Amino acid sequence: DVKVTQSSRYLVKRTGEKVFLECVQDMDHENMFWYRQDPGLGLRLIYFSYDVKMKEKGDIPEGYSVSREKKERFSLILESASTNQTSMYLCASSSIPPLIGRNSPLHFGNGTRLTVT
């Protein structure tokens, strides 16, 4: 079974702090994603990465950066945390299917609930 592990389940940080959210997957997946989830807004894509050192902006990248130095690890960085970044953060991974049309679902971690005070 694919396992996506997020380093913290709950995190409380102060405004202005630099925050690192870590995510590790154990299935050699090429793609990794960071989403945030807020009530009434569903899941919104922050950044994704399709290879080591590669990244692309999602729908809401402002205030965030990412790092992917190794294939299994994808980090989300809040350079200067603000209260409007209080949210549930979900990491996910997926593989590139060997053939077009074959399935390649997302595998999610259980999330990190970040509170910025």
Added chain:
Amino acid sequence: DAKTTQPNSMESNEEEPVHLPCNHSTISGTDYIHWYRQLPSQGPEYVIHGLTSNVNNRMASLAIAEDRKSSTLILHRATLRDAAVYYCIRVEYNFNKFYFGSGTKLNVKP
């Protein structure tokens, strides 16, 4: 808009079938339709996916309209464990862009 639209909430009785609708009127010809569900305090999990034809698996069935502008997830006999938020999402053919909407919260009554 790349996202899908779903009703905010639905209710079902236990042991009865549930039909969860989704509109994706701007879907392109190569986009897949995926369904995920999220149980409380967990990340979303994959349920089913399809392109043009109806699909069945052990969890659910997926009915896709002929024009592909809408689809329906069918749970044949709802159980209390099926109470969750269900997301219908568009997936680009190379599986690196997944567009989530706000989902449908399904409540199952005993």
